[in-house]
Every structure is written in C-alpha cells, then in structure tokens.
Amino acid sequence: xxxxxxxxxxxxxxxxxxxxxxxxxxxxxxxxxxxxxxxxxxxxxxxxxxxxxxxxxxxxxxxxxxxxxxxxxxxxxxxxxxxxxxxxxxxxxxxxxxxxxxxxxxxxxxxxxxxxxxxxxxxxxxxxxxxxxxxxxxxxxxxxxxxxxxxxxxxxxxxxxxxxxxxxxxxxxxxxxxxxxxxxxxxxxxxxxxxxxxxxxxxxxxxxxxxxxxxxxxxxxxxxxxxxxxxxxxxxxxxxxxxxxxxxxxxxxxxxxxxxxxxxxx
Amino acid sequence: xxxxxxxxxxxxxxxxxxxxxxxxxxxxxxxxxxxxxxxxxxxxxxxxxxxxxxxxxxxxxxxxxxxxxxxxxxxxxxxxxxxxxxxxxxxxxxxxxxxxxxxxxxxxxxxxxxxxxxxxxxxxxxxxxxxxxxxxxxxxxxxxxxxxxxxxxxxxxxxxxxxxxxxxxxxxxxxxxxxxxxxxxxxxxxxxxxxxxxxxxxxxxxxxxxx
Numbered sequence: 001x002x003x004x005x006x007x008x009x010x011x012x013x014x015x016x017x018x019x020x021x022x023x024x025x026x027x028x029x030x031x032x033x034x035x036x037x038x039x040x041x042x043x044x045x046x047x048x049x050x051x052x053x054x055x056x057x058x059x060x061x062x063x064x065x066x067x068x069x070x071x072x073x074x075x076x077x078x079x080x081x082x083x084x085x086x087x088x089x090x091x092x093x094x095x096x097x098x099x100x101x102x103x104x105x106x107x108x109x110x111x112x113x114x115x116x117x118x119x120x121x122x123x124x125x126x127x128x129x130x131x132x133x134x135x136x137x138x139x140x141x142x143x144x145x146x147x148x149x150x151x152x153x154x155x156x157x158x159x160x161x162x163x164x165x166x167x168x169x170x171x172x173x174x175x176x177x178x179x180x181x182x183x184x185x186x187x188x189x190x191x192x193x194x195x196x197x198x199x200x201x202x203x204x205x206x207x208x209x210x211x212x213x214x215x216x217x218x219x220x221x222x223x224x225x226x227x228x229x230x231x232x233x234x235x236x237x238x239x240x241x242x243x244x245x246x247x248x249x250x251x252x253x254x255x256x257x258x259x260x261x262x263x264x265x266x
Numbered sequence: 267x268x269x270x271x272x273x274x275x276x277x278x279x280x281x282x283x284x285x286x287x288x289x290x291x292x293x294x295x296x297x298x299x300x301x302x303x304x305x306x307x308x309x310x311x312x313x314x315x316x317x318x319x320x321x322x323x324x325x326x327x328x329x330x331x332x333x334x335x336x337x338x339x340x341x342x343x344x345x346x347x348x349x350x351x352x353x354x355x356x357x358x359x360x361x362x363x364x365x366x367x368x369x370x371x372x373x374x375x376x377x378x379x380x381x382x383x384x385x386x387x388x389x390x391x392x393x394x395x396x397x398x399x400x401x402x403x404x405x406x407x408x409x410x411x412x413x414x415x416x417x418x419x420x421x422x423x424x425x426x427x428x429x430x431x432x433x434x435x436x437x438x439x440x441x442x443x444x445x446x447x448x449x450x451x452x453x454x455x456x457x458x459x460x461x462x463x464x465x466x467x468x469x470x471x472x473x474x475x476x477x
Contacts, residue, residue, distance in 0.1 A: 011445070047416045048446060077417050104364075129390055130366050168325040169369050202369070203325025 001239050002159075002192065002225035004073050004097070005031075005039030008060065010048035019046055019056055027060060028067035035068040037230040037263075038239075041095055042068060044085070045075035054081040061088040073097045073121075073227075079108035086116040095119040097227070098161065101126035101140050101147075110151060119157040121194060121227075122148065124180065130165065134179040137162055141184050145191060159192040159225055160184050166202035167210065174200065174214065178221045185222030194225030211235065216242050233265045240264065269295070270305040273338065277310030280330030282337040289338040299345035303382070307338045311380030318377075319465035325373070332376040339379075353384035355475025356406035360392035361444075362421035367414035370444055370464065374410065377468035383475065394424040401438060408471055410441040419446055423455040439474045443467055 007030050010016045018026035031042045042064055046056035053076065061072055071092040074085045082096055098121035099109045113120050122144040124137040131137045141160050149155055162180035165173040177200070181193055200214045201207035212235055215226065219242045230236060237258075244255045258264050267275075269292050276284045285307075292302045314331045317323045357378055361371045368390050375385045386404050388396055397409050409429075413419045422442050429435045441459040442452055452460035459474070461467040 050416050050419065050446075053416070077415070125366065127391075130368065166325070166369065169329065169372075205324060 002040045004041040004227040005034030005230045009045040027063045031064040031067045034230050035070045039230045041073040043073040054084040057081045057085040058088045061085045097121040098123045121159045123161045124163040137180040155190045159194040164199040168203035181221040193223045197228045237264045273306030274310035277334045282334040285334040286337040299342045300351045315465040354382045356384045357408040358386045358401045358406045359410045360388035361390040361412045363393045365418035366390045371412040373464035374467045377464045381468045381472045394428045408439045413444040416446045
C-alpha cells in the first residue's frame with residue numbers, strides 16, 4: 001500500500017495553527033513521525049490560508065524536506081500555489097494532489113506535472129458535477145488516463161481517486177466506490193488507485209470503524225494507495241493484515257516484522 | 267395520540283410510507299392541510315433539526331426524515347395551493363461557481379423546507395448572475411450561498427458585488443456557509459448572515475422572512 005500521510009493539513013485545527021505560526025518543529029515532527037510510520041508521501045495542505053496559500057505551501061515544503069527525505073504530496077487545486085511549492089521541492093518525485101477532469105483545472109495543472117515530472121492524484125470528477133454512478137466515474141477515469149498518458153505522463157505516475165462520497169448520504173455510495181475501484185483495476189492494471197479514506201464516514205458516529213471496514217473492502221477491490229493518518233496504529237494494522245490476506249505479503253513476513261516492531265494493534 | 271402527533275413521530279423515525287398513509291387519513295378526516303403541515307410534518311422536522319444541531323442524531327437520520335416529509339408534502343401540495351396557503355417565504359439556494367459539493371447545501375435545503383420555507387435550489391456551480399436572476403424571477407428576498415473550497419469561497423463576494431451593481435443590495439439578505447467559511451469572512455465580504463450548521467441556517471432564514 002502506498003500511504004499518503006494526511007496530518008499536515010490546514011483544515012485540521014492544530015496543523016492550521018502551526019502553519020499560521022510557522023512552527024517548524026510541529027511540521028518537522030509530524031513529517032518525521034508519519035514517515036517512520038510508513039507513509040510513502042507526506043501530504044502538505046495550506047488551503048485554508050486563502051490570501052497566502054502559495055507562500056505557506058512553499059514554507060511547508062522547505063520545512064518538511066529538511067526533516068525527511070520522503071517525497072511530498074502537494075495538496076492544492078491552485079496552480080500558482082502548486083508551482084511555487086514544486087519549485088522549492090528538492091526530494092525525489094513529488095505528487096500533485098490533485099487534478100480533475102474539470103477543464104480549467106486540468107489545463108492549469110497538466111503543465112506543472114510535465115514541467116516538474118511529478119506523479120498526480122486524478123479525481124473522478126468533471127464539469128458536469130459530482131458523478132453519481134460507477135459508470136460515470138469509470139468514463140471520467142478513462143478520459144483522465146488517456147489525456148494524461150497522451151501527454152506522456154507515465155501510467156504508474158497516475159493515482160486514480162474514485163471520488164468517495166459519504167455512505168451516510170446515500171446507501172449506494174459504498175458499493176459505487178468499490179465497483180469503481182474494481183473496474184478501474186481490471187481495465188488499467190498498471191494505474192494506482194487511491195482515495196481520501198475518511199470521506200466515506202462523514203456524518204456518522206464512530207468514523208474510525210467505518211474507515212477501517214472501507215479500507216479492507218477497497219483494498220480487496222484493488223485499491224493500492226490511501227490518503228490516511230499513518231499514526232493511527234489500528235488503521236495501519238488493518239493495512240498490514242489485509243495485505244497478507246490478499247497474498248501481497250510473502251509468508252506473512254511483513255506482518256510478522258510489524259508485530260515484532262510492536263506496530264500491530266489487535 | 268392525535269393523528270398529527272403520530273405524523274410527527276413517524277416522520278422523526280423516517281417512516282415515509284406510514285407518514286404518507288397518516289397524512290392521507292388526516293386529509294380524509296377533514297383536517298385542514300395547513301394544520302397537517304404545521305402541526306404534523308413541520309413539527310416533526312423541527313425536532314429533527316434541533317436534535318441534529320445538538321449532535322444527538324446523524325446525517326442519515328436527517329435524510330430519511332426529510333424523505334418522509336416529502337412523502338407527506340406531496341399529498342398536501344395541491345390542497346395547500348388550492349387553499350391559497352403560502353410558504354413562509356422563499357430562499358434561493360446553491361453552491362457557488364466552481365464548487366460541486368452539495369451535501370451541506372442539501373442539508374440546508376431540508377432544514378429550510380422543514381421550517382416551511384420554499385427553497386429554489388439552483389444546485390452546484392452557480393454563478394453570481396444565476397443567484398440574482400433566480401432571486402428576481404422568483405421574488406425571493408434571501409440568497410443562501412454554500413462553498414466547501416477555500417478556492418471557491420471568493421465567489422460569495424461576487425454575489426454581493428453584483429447585487430450592489432444592480433442596486434439590489436438593500437432588498438436582499440445574503441446568507442453564507444460551508445466548511446471553510448467563518449463569521450470573520452462574512453464580515454470581510456459584507457454578507458448579512460453566517461451560520462455554522464444547517465439547522466441554524468434555517469432558523470435565521472425564517473427570522474429574516476417572518477420579521
């Protein structure tokens with residue numbers, strides 16, 4: 001599983017305060033902890049700073065990469081802010097989170113993927129609104145993949161996000177997400193599939209429980225990435241256990257190693 | 267238990283089919299449509315709104331109650347129209363341009379309808395022009411704008427600017443809300459009302475329209 005660690009996000013109150021105060025220690029500590037817990041990417045979001053998002057995002061990049069050598073996930077729909085952040089990024093191949101098939105957004109972000117040779121999260125959404133069915137999501141994914149690869153973005157640099165909607169707002173939304181994942185997986189074996197895990201549980205109690213159940217189901221359907229909190233030991237334990245169950249962990253060696261490191265929680 | 271009370275209780279439990287049957291029964295018994303609406307359906311939805319605001323119930327419970335309410339209002343609508351009963355007021359509602367998020371907006375709609383308001387729902391990705399045109403066409407005095415993205419919040423300001431340009435600012439109340447929106451932001455763009463949750467939005471709209 002390719003984990004994108006979500007903790008440095010300005011919509012989170014503690015992180016927002018830290019970013020506002022340019023609290024280097026908070027950001028570096030959070031980056032380090034997530035990296036140590038198994039995050040492949042450290043997500044950075046300064047979207048709540050409407051007036052100076054670009055400046056804040058650039059500061060986050062510079063600050064985080066002094067602490068860890070993990071690639072960064074540049075979390076913004078704003079091409080100016082992304083541009084500035086990528087200019088400052090020194091480590092490996094960053095990922096842009098995210099592009100959509102909305103015309104304006106696609107056209108403004110594609111040049112940045114190409115210029116900085118990044119990976120990208122591609123959300124199944126276009127100008128016609130939030131897709132309702134798996135069919136609609138699949139055709140958006142299809143369009144995104146073909147338009148990106150036709151511009152020479154490598155297919156394994158694309159992370160399709162099925163655009164998970166809360167189960168509490170529509171009985172069918174869990175199935176729609178899972179069906180989208182399995183159909184994208186079948187049609188594009190080389191593409192990555194990721195999602196913001198916690199969307200599924202908006203508006204209902206005991207959200208962590210629902211997130212865990214969804215994680216297992218989505219991994220079984222073919223999802224190989226997730227934007228989540230890697231410091232949530234229980235959730236990460238589900239990642240390791242599910243990887244073993246899906247035959248991705250030879251002789252359960254990784255699971256056993258995590259156990260010995262004290263990283264598993266029953 | 268009175269039949270109106272039964273309607274309210276079943277609406278709160280989200281039982282659309284039972285609510286529909288009870289509303290039909292109440293109509294057959296000769297109870298006035300306006301009374302069924304006020305003391306049955308709106309009473310039930312009011313309880314739901316309060317409980318939701320107090321975090322006692324969750325989003326799916328609001329949605330299922332709202333479905334029960336529409337099952338009931340469907341039967342009442344022709345009678346209310348024939349009897350000349352008017353909504354308490356009209357609100358034009360939508361998610362701003364460039365923003366496709368509709369969950370919060372839909373909750374506001376349900377809460378407002380639950381307070382007996384008529385909601386003209388423009389959906390998502392609504393431009394400032396469309397908000398204002400719809401308000402004029404429908405003779406609505408309240409425009410309610412929702413945004414979930416920090417990148418689209420700015421569209422709310424455009425609604426206010428365009429209202430001023432058209433000389434309509436004083437005759438229109440502009441309400442704003444959504445995850446990144448705050449009261450400080452409301453003040454900075456000069457909107458009239460900010461509320462943090464859907465139930466409060468409905469309460470404020472009722473205040474404006476019934477004062």
